[in-house]
Amino acid sequence: PSPAGRRMTGPVRDFLRAQRVQAPVELYSDWLALGNVNEFVTFVPTADKKRFRMLLASPAACYRLFREKQKEGQGEATMFKGKGTAVARPGDVFPAGWYSGTDTKRVTINKVLSNDALAQQNQYVQRCIDWNRDILKKELGLLEEDIIDLPALFKLDKQGKAVPYFPNTVS
Numbered sequence: 001p002s003p004a005g006r007r008m009t010g011p012v013r014d015f016l017r018a019q020r021v022q023a024p025v026e027l028y029s030d031w032l033a034l035g036n037v038n039e040f041v042t043f044v045p046t047a048d049k050k051r052f053r054m055l056l057a058s059p060a061a062c063y064r065l066f067r068e069k070q071k072e073g074q075g076e077a078t079m080f081k082g083k084g085t086a087v088a089r090p091g092d093v094f095p096a097g098w099y100s101g102t103d104t105k106r107v108t109i110n111k112v113l114s115n116d117a118l119a120q121q122n123q124y125v126q127r128c129i130d131w132n133r134d135i136l137k138k139e140l141g142l143l144e145e146d147i148i149d150l151p152a153l154f155k156l157d158k159q160g161k162a163v164p165y166f167p168n169t170v171s
Contacts (some may be wrong), residue, residue: 025140026135033157038131039162043055053148055150060151061115063119075109079107121156123133153166
């Protein structure tokens with residue numbers, strides 16, 4: 001991420017400050033193809049004192065889960081089964097099948113774990129998410145116990161920007 005990746009437009013910043021609820025929290029999102037923070041972070045309500053938990057995408061958690069499943073003998077489990085190439089619609093940000101480029105191949109846990117390029121890309125993405133994690137912990141007074149890491153993978157597009165690896169990820 002770059003310093004420019006954390007900038008809000010003046011009118012948006014002014015609007016948020018005028019509400020006087022809390023100061024805006026600026027996150028880095030320039031490493032994402034779409035640049036929307038909801039691609040890697042969201043919040044869910046809880047009934048405790050804090051009243052919410054932060055859900056954070058985590059390539060590291062995904063790799064841990066996949067290594068665990070591989071050790072359990074599930075390395076040949078097929079991912080994306082039944083996911084054919086979708087038809088692009090007018091206005092789609094990405095062309096059909098953009099999510100992984102693997103929609104016609106048999107993708108398994110073993111193949112993902114043996115893909116060094118994908119692993120390197122996800123190490124970069126994890127660092128980007130971790131920078132934002134630190135900002136959110138500081139600005140919102142969060143402890144690690146307030147954060148739930150969700151297994152997720154990303155891949156970098158031709159411009160070096162991250163897109164979700166799993167299809168139909170709902171933010």
